[in-house]
Amino acid sequence: MITPQNILRHEFTGLDVRVEQAQNQYLNGISGLVAMETRNMIFIKTETEVKKVAKKGVIFRFTLPSGKRVDVTGTVLIMAPEKRISMRIKR
DSSP: OOOTTTGGGSOOTTOEEEEEEESSGGGTTOEEEEEEEOSSEEEEEOSSOEEEEESTTEEEEEEOTTSOEEEEEGGGGOSOHHHHHHSOOOO
8 A cells, every 4th residue: 555654665557646846847737647667767748748757856746646745856766666566665
């Protein structure tokens, strides 16, 4: 079960996401479903296309299946998804 406390250790594919704040102003407000994730990018499927958003310099707002919203700084996500899922998170 995905919670705000353990979101970094879960797969993002299929979650609702919105770009809350980005260094590139044209990325602000992009929202949709996470289609895919790589080391440096998150691919967001919008109503019309798939947008590539770099993780660096972006704050993402994920909506969990429970309806809770969690803001995550993209910089902490810069790593291969399979490594992030298996890493230990310091609290």
